[in-house]
Amino acid sequence: MCGALFFAKILQVNVLVYGIASLGLTVWIIYTIDHLLDARRISTQASTERHRFHQLHFKPLWRVVVLAVLVDGALTFFMRERVLIGGIFLSGGVAVYLLINRYLKMLKEVLISVLYTCGILMPSIMVTDFSVGEIPWWLVVQFVLTALLNLLVFSWFDYENDLRDNTISFVTAVGKRFTGFCMATLFLLISMMFLYAPTLETFLIFCIGIGNLLLLCRQQYFGENERFRSVGDALFMLPILYYLL
Numbered sequence: 001m002c003g004a005l006f007f008a009k010i011l012q013v014n015v016l017v018y019g020i021a022s023l024g025l026t027v028w029i030i031y032t033i034d035h036l037l038d039a040r041r042i043s044t045q046a047s048t049e050r051h052r053f054h055q056l057h058f059k060p061l062w063r064v065v066v067l068a069v070l071v072d073g074a075l076t077f078f079m080r081e082r083v084l085i086g087g088i089f090l091s092g093g094v095a096v097y098l099l100i101n102r103y104l105k106m107l108k109e110v111l112i113s114v115l116y117t118c119g120i121l122m123p124s125i126m127v128t129d130f131s132v133g134e135i136p137w138w139l140v141v142q143f144v145l146t147a148l149l150n151l152l153v154f155s156w157f158d159y160e161n162d163l164r165d166n167t168i169s170f171v172t173a174v175g176k177r178f179t180g181f182c183m184a185t186l187f188l189l190i191s192m193m194f195l196y197a198p199t200l201e202t203f204l205i206f207c208i209g210i211g212n213l214l215l216l217c218r219q220q221y222f223g224e225n226e227r228f229r230s231v232g233d234a235l236f237m238l239p240i241l242y243y244l245l
Contacts, residue, residue, distance in 0.1 A: 003120040003143070006239030010136060010201060013124040018078040022087070023123060025072045027116075030094055032065055037098065038167060047161035049226050086126040090118055106173040109155060113147035139201055142193040146209050149186040150232055152179055153212045157219070157228045187213055200245075204238050211235040 001024045008015040032054075039046060039054035046052045054061060076084055094115055101108055117140065125135065155162070155169040156179060162169050171179045187209050194206040212232055215222045222228040 002237045002240040002243070003117075004123050005243040006201075006204075007121055007140075008124040009243050010139070011124045011128045011130060013128050015123045016078070016080065018075050019080065019083050019123040022072055022075040022079060023119060025068055025075070026087075026091075027119065029065055029068050029072065030098075032061060032068075033098060034101070036061060036065070041102070042165045042167070044165075047164045048158060050229070051165065080127055082126040083123055086122050090115070090122060093118075102168065105168050106170045108168065109148060109151040109170045113144050113151055116147050117144045136201075138193060138197065139205070142190055142202060142205050145186050145190050145193075146205050146212075147236075149183060149190065149209055150212050150235070152183050152186070153215055154229065154232060155179070156183075156216065157223055157226075183213070183216075200242055204242055207238055208235045211238075 001020050004015065004020055004023055035050060035054045036058065039051050039058060042051060042055070046055055076087075079087075097104075097111055097115060101111075104111060120143070121140065128135075152170055155171040156176065158167075158169065159171045159176065161167075162172050170182075174182075190206060190209040194202040212235065215228045215232060222231065
């Protein structure tokens with residue numbers, strides 16, 4: 001939701017509260033369904049805290065998901081038509097992802113980062129009067145790369161647990177050495193984009209990238225109780241500073 005407001009201000013769009021609320025709710029629904037499907041595939045007690053939580057509360061969470069879908073559906077009646085149409089198309093892409101994510105292997109995180117960014121852009125880019133050439137695609141790409149870096153860092157922390165649970169991730173598919181190279185490359189690209197256009201917008205996204213890499217500097221501390229998830233997710237609230245300022 002913070003990211004959506006960030007891009008809305010950049011594109012000079014006055015987004016409606018219904019669209020932002022629907023976006024937040026939709027992301028929660030997608031992530032919860034994804035975790036519930038993972039929890040069902042794990043035959044023994046899951047190694048990660050989040051999967052154990054979804055195993056333990058499997059049925060109640062499905063009920064909450066159904067309720068959230070109904071509320072989300074009600075919000076669509078108040079959304080702009082173009083945003084709704086764009087959301088429907090994006091929902092199709094998400095549905096395909098949920099059906100085939102177990103077969104994606106190393107492409108899973110790549111597809112998530114793209115879909116995540118598309119969702120953040122949806123409330124504003126569908127109603128903007130900007131031409132395609134006027135949209136700051138370099139900033140969009142920087143955000144996609146930062147989201148991907150975040151997902152790779154999470155996969156790095158979950159490596160041992162994913163191996164025990166036989167869960168496919170980028171790190172389990174290609175190994176830690178190549179993943180480390182990819183994370184370094186992603187951060188280099190993110191940094192180059194900031195240095196090429198040193199604005200507040202690129203700086204905030206750059207800070208998200210730095211924050212994610214700093215998690216790896218103290219792996220033992222942030223690995224306990226999955227602290228890396230709370231901090232790594234909270235970093236994506238930084239763009240709200242641009243909206244507030």
